[in-house]
Amino acid sequence: MITFTLNNQTQSYSGDPQMPLLWYLRDAAGLTGTKYGCGMALCGACTVHIDGDATRSCRLPMAAVADKRITTIEGLDEKNAHPVQIAWAENDVPQCGYCQSGQMMQAAALLSANPSPTDEEIEQSMSGNICRCGTYPRIKKAIKAAAGSEKA
Numbered sequence: 001m002i003t004f005t006l007n008n009q010t011q012s013y014s015g016d017p018q019m020p021l022l023w024y025l026r027d028a029a030g031l032t033g034t035k036y037g038c039g040m041a042l043c044g045a046c047t048v049h050i051d052g053d054a055t056r057s058c059r060l061p062m063a064a065v066a067d068k069r070i071t072t073i074e075g076l077d078e079k080n081a082h083p084v085q086i087a088w089a090e091n092d093v094p095q096c097g098y099c100q101s102g103q104m105m106q107a108a109a110l111l112s113a114n115p116s117p118t119d120e121e122i123e124q125s126m127s128g129n130i131c132r133c134g135t136y137p138r139i140k141k142a143i144k145a146a147a148g149s150e151k152a
């Protein structure tokens, strides 16, 4: 039995320990905000936080989440009012939206570790999150808007 915390709720899982966490999130927990993009840890669409660190859930086996604290986009803020979410809305960042929960989870982890990142630090941290709609300039603008916020 694998136990872990998902968005502040204790969960247990007794299935295949090699099943990717993303499958559990979407199919078992019904948390469909986290997206499947490449399935190869190359695009960032499936990014969640594991003990606060941005992590690709598509390649992370359930065995690796034992006793971990997992946060998805649904649990980032109970009122969907994390500074990153507010900045995303105010800057009209999404286009199709598919990549955006992963982008926000990556950005939230960046700002938690580094509340005032430089342009280079933003680019480096976000470089693994692909947006086929090319919203990169708005993503960067929103991260800067959220930077320095008390809750970031």
Ligand code: FES
Pocket (backbone or CB within 6 Å): 035, 036, 037, 038, 039, 040, 041, 042, 043, 044, 045, 046, 047, 056, 057, 058, 059
């Ligand atoms: S779906 Fe996980 S990185 Fe692309």
Ligand code: FES
Pocket (backbone or CB within 6 Å): 094, 095, 096, 097, 098, 099, 100, 130, 131, 132, 133, 134, 135
């Ligand atoms: S908003 Fe469409 S892929 Fe990023």
